[in-house]
Amino acid sequence: MLIRYLLSHALSLLGNSMAAIALPWLVLVRTGDPAAAGVIAAVSALPMLLAAVAGGLVIDRFGRRRTSIWADLASAVAVAALPVVDQVTGLTVGWFVVLGVAGALLDVPGMTARESLVPDVATAAGVGLERLAGLREGINGVVLVVGPAAAGGLLILFDPTTVLWVTAACSAAAALTTLTLPARLGRGSGEAGGGIRTELLKGFRILGGDRVLAAMTFVVTISVLVLAPLQNLLLPVYLVGRDSPGGFGLMVAFLAVGGIGGSIVYSIAGAGLSRRTVFVVAQLLTAAGTVGLALLPPVPVLLAAAALAGFGAGPMQALALVLVTERIPERYRGRVLGLQNAATTTAVPVGTLVAGLLINGIGLRETGVLLAVAWGVVAAFALLVPALRRLEPPDDARQTADSAVDREPTVESASSVD
Structure with missing residues (x-):
């Protein structure tokens, strides 16, 4: 269980860290406007803030494990939509804004859900909270080095949309890995219903x-x-x-x-x-x-x-x-x-x-x-x-x-x- 939790956390973070490199590059390649990436980031900031606050209520009501799964799956869909739209109609700044906001609304609750699972996993796996927290932070450090480096290497070899398919696959794999955790883990209390x-x-x-x-x-x-x-x-x-x-x-x-x-x-x-x-x-x-x-x-x-x-x-x-x-x-x-x-x-x-x-x-x-x-x-x-x-x-x-x-x-x- 401990390994599966850490693997799901690493896969989700890997997808996000690669997307952070590939997405601005794709914006520049498709729009030719360096300021467009800044506009998209600015527009996504408020939804990220709202998602962080409201996402906590969703987690408490529906469960930490369940929210983590659905957030990663939805994030995978939002990222995969970019290359699909690129093939069908072509990506514009408007599409980048819409799908960027969708991704921002999903990533923060997923991150919070995985973080709130830490005590549950530690108890179920029979490990100390300090040990699991230290391992989790260590994985953060490894992924935040490997992810951008991997994205940079892939961008040399492939089109940015190909890299986004890889990031979407990472998020989907994270959701499937979390799905293998016991269903009783991190159940919702229904408390956030008032x-x-x-x-x-x-x-x-x-x-x-x-x-x-x-x-x-x-x-x-x-x-x-x-x-x-x-x-x-x-x-x-x-x-x-x-x-x-x-x-x-x-x-x-x-x-x-x-x-x-x-x-x-x-x-x-x-x-x-x-x-x-x-x-x-x-x-x-x-x-x-x-x-x-x-x-x-x-x-x-x-x-x-x-x-x-x-x-x-x-x-x-x-x-x-x-x-x-x-x-x-x-x-x-x-x-x-x-x-x-x-x-x-x-x-x-x-x-x-x-x-x-x-x-x-x-x-x-x-x-x-x-x-x-x-x-x-x-x-x-x-x-x-x-x-x-x-x-x-x-x-x-x-x-x-x-x-x-x-x-x-x-x-x-x-x-x-x-």
Whole structure:
């Protein structure tokens, strides 16, 4: 069961990572307009946010396993529709927007559903939550290196539509693999049936009622707000300006390899270590590496900083997954994780937009210094905030969260959209 879950996760992520390379290339080849890819990404941003929030309600009502299966199947259909339309009528910007939005609506709930399955799989397979979370993050690192590289290699040999057929096959294979998991795994509770506003309020109450969850969500979201523009904008501009585009590929590879190493170490030793110790060491390593990246040093130092940041982020991401999943009551797990994913999804374009404005306004290196300072503030908050000093699981964590929701007055579903 453990292997099948990890395989389905790897296949789904592989398809998405390959599509992230092949789709913009196809847009450029078919439209000849470099700005079209940006328009499609911008138009897809709001549906992704809405899907992250609403998808959590679907997961809680209909089940984590079932939602994961249907999301991957639907994603495969949306991707496969692109080469079909290309053959029948030809792809236009309008088709790219429609099918891009459809894909965005499906990918985020699928990601949340697979994430919310982690505690169920760990219990059913008889493995520790730390071990499974570490293995999952390690697979993320491997796939995010292999996927884009494979897509780039296939684009040299084949038309972009052929590559999209491969990505659609990956999503379909992920769904079929998840289908082999026991049907009892991650069943829906029917809890998300009282109206959208009512059920989202319950999710917010869970987040606000648990100081650890609230602090961790804040730290992760602000971290993404800083890291996204660093990786997506600042470093590419810096390395292209140094006439070292290959350096960016190496930097991404070193970041991923460091993350894989950190995740593997956590999966092996995490259960036997104090969570506070893991948290502090991971924060310090990530902070040192991230500040090193933001200060835009020479390429050899940049690569070392990338490996250090990745090594610290590997266990940090796994630990965050452990903390949020063990503290969320099962019947609210999907909607709470959906809200968290919505926050991080929104942070990526917002951070990139702000960094772009800063680069144009004050300069590249000055923006890097601001990002380094911002990360230092985030790291200091994470290390000093009282809520994140006691990370061991209290026996009554979920019961307390349940009580916090039950004590709140409910909003009548007649005033909300069912």
